[in-house]
Amino acid sequence: MTAPKSAAVAKPPRGGRKEPAAEPAPEAGDMMMGELAELLGYALKRAQLRVFEDFLQCVAPVQLTPAQFSVLLLLDVNPGRNQTEIATTLGILRPNFVAMLDALESRGLCQRTRSPSDRRSHILMLTDKGRATLARAKKLVATRHEARLSELLGEDNRIALLAMLGKIAREF
Amino acid sequence: MTAPKSAAVAKPPRGGRKEPAAEPAPEAGDMMMGELAELLGYALKRAQLRVFEDFLQCVAPVQLTPAQFSVLLLLDVNPGRNQTEIATTLGILRPNFVAMLDALESRGLCQRTRSPSDRRSHILMLTDKGRATLARAKKLVATRHEARLSELLGEDNRIALLAMLGKIAREF
DNA sequence: GGCTATTTGATATAGTTCATAACAATTATC
DNA sequence: GATAATTGTTATGAACTATATCAAATAGCC
Numbered sequence: 561m562t563a564p565k566s567a568a569v570a571k572p573p574r575g576g577r578k579e580p581a582a583e584p585a586p587e588a589g590d591m592m593m594g595e596l597a598e599l600l601g602y603a604l605k606r607a608q609l610r611v612f613e614d615f616l617q618c619v620a621p622v623q624l625t626p627a628q629f630s631v632l633l634l635l636d637v638n639p640g641r642n643q644t645e646i647a648t649t650l651g652i653l654r655p656n657f658v659a660m661l662d663a664l665e666s667r668g669l670c671q672r673t674r675s676p677s678d679r680r681s682h683i684l685m686l687t688d689k690g691r692a693t694l695a696r697a698k699k700l701v702a703t704r705h706e707a708r709l710s711e712l713l714g715e716d717n718r719i720a721l722l723a724m725l726g727k728i729a730r731e732f
Numbered sequence: 733m734t735a736p737k738s739a740a741v742a743k744p745p746r747g748g749r750k751e752p753a754a755e756p757a758p759e760a761g762d763m764m765m766g767e768l769a770e771l772l773g774y775a776l777k778r779a780q781l782r783v784f785e786d787f788l789q790c791v792a793p794v795q796l797t798p799a800q801f802s803v804l805l806l807l808d809v810n811p812g813r814n815q816t817e818i819a820t821t822l823g824i825l826r827p828n829f830v831a832m833l834d835a836l837e838s839r840g841l842c843q844r845t846r847s848p849s850d851r852r853s854h855i856l857m858l859t860d861k862g863r864a865t866l867a868r869a870k871k872l873v874a875t876r877h878e879a880r881l882s883e884l885l886g887e888d889n890r891i892a893l894l895a896m897l898g899k900i901a902r903e904f
Numbered sequence: 905g906g907c908t909a910t911t912t913g914a915t916a917t918a919g920t921t922c923a924t925a926a927c928a929a930t931t932a933t934c
Numbered sequence: 935g936a937t938a939a940t941t942g943t944t945a946t947g948a949a950c951t952a953t954a955t956c957a958a959a960t961a962g963c964c
Contacts, residue, residue, distance in 0.1 A: 591821045594809035595870070600881055600890065601787050601798055603897035604780040606823070610901050611773045626773050627921095637766035644941065649763045651778070653923065658943060672942095680930045680941040698767070709772055712904055713896055718772065724885055724893050725775035729782050732884055799950095816912065825952065830914060844913095852912040852959045910961070920951070925944105932939070 611709070618704035622697045627652070628664060629701070632694045635670055635686050642681035643672075669693055783881070790876035794869045799824070800836060801873070804866045807842055807858050814853035815844075841865055 596602055615626050624632070627650075634646055647657035661684075664670045669690035672682040686694065710718045768774055787798050796804070799822075806818055819829035833856075836842045841862035844854040858866065882890045 591806070591813070591817065592809040593821075594805050596802055596805050597898070598878075598894070599802070599805075599873075600878065600894060600897075601780070601783045602802055603894055603901065604776065604783055605798070606901035607897040607904075608773070608776040608780045609823070610904050611776055614904060615773050626777070630768055630771070630774055633766050633768050633771075634763075637764040641763075642941075645763065649765075651781075654942070655924085655944080656922065678931070678941080682942070701771075706770075706772065709900070709904065712899065717892075717896060720889075721893065721896050722770070722772060722775055724889060725772075725779040726769070727884065728881070729775065729778035732779075732782050732786060732881065814912075826913070827915080827953085828951065850912085850960070854913070906964090908961100908963080910959100912959080913957095915954105915956080917954085918952080920949100922949075923947085925946085927944080928942095930939100930941080933937080934935100 614708075615701070615705055619697050619700050621700060622693050624693070624697050627660065629694075629697055631660065631664065632669065632686065632690060632697070635684055636691065636694055639685050640683050642675065642683060644681070646684060664690070786880075787873070787877055791869055791872050793872060794865050796865070796869050799832065801866075801869055803832065803836065804841065804858065804862060804869070807856055808863065808866055811857050812855050814847065814855060816853070818856060836862070 612626055615629075619629065630650055631646065634649060635641075638646070643657055643661065644654055647654050652660070661670065661672065665672060668687055671685050671687050671690075673685065675681045675683050706718075713721065784798055787801075791801065802822055803818065806821060807813075810818070815829055815833065816826055819826050824832070833842065833844065837844060840859055843857050843859050843862075845857065847853045847855045878890075885893060
């Protein structure tokens, strides 16, 4: 009931380099995890942190965070939306979305335009540079990040995992 | 204490009822999610946030955060460990673990004792109150939280999900 | 033994994320 | 036309995360 497999500690076979990265447990090899191993929330958080960490590393050449990437993705498929719509769709509060957009716009990746029909709101659009950056980021994510996840889990399992996570987020 | 007559402070719900809860997308019902629906990291984060939110609510009677609950769980199964061991096992940095322990200890849930063999380190143990609180929390988590998760996904799927998340955290 | 290096808990501090209140400009509603 | 609501924005605070540093204690080395 405890650990079905006592897999050895995954040791990165890098030679000669010290890793300052956040290791879960560099020592304490014989620590009992107890019911922590059954806690879905704990497993979710740990997996999410690891996936984000890897995402950041894979997409480093284009300097995009997961949140920024999600904004570009959404702007690409939903041109002409305003800040409130994009932000709330991503679960970002409007005040916090302002600085995010400032960063993207100052890098020339997207663009705010006053709506002629409602001059309060800003129409959001990707620039050409934004589309190019997104395309490059997409390729990095697909080939370096998601591909390795699919390899680790198996493609069928990756799809099943995606479905379950979506169900939790939507229906729980 | 000037009372500006600016509206939008506390208005009586006139007409319809708005939900101030953190809804992903209260409006924008026809938003295209694009490849966001395929991003495992995005699904992970959304699911994790939802699960933690529910955890907090379910375990509210004992006033424990997910992080605090994980500490108590670990202390219960690993009595006599020091702060560094517990913290690093949970992925918590030692400096940040100090305040966490302060909070738990000030509530009488756990206890620091100077180790006789190594007087630098603090031996950590649950108090009787800590064990009682943990037992109550466990019951709340099992019956209110995990049970509903199992019901939503199906028990077999919940186990499979747990396994995949663990694999990601350990091997990815 | 004595000197240096390391470890442990702790403090200070800064960065990041997340959340709420409030405001000016604009639009909607009655 | 007066009042209410919305949009983007600023300010601000809480919570979480990360790094440097410190005193006390221990380990390691000669």
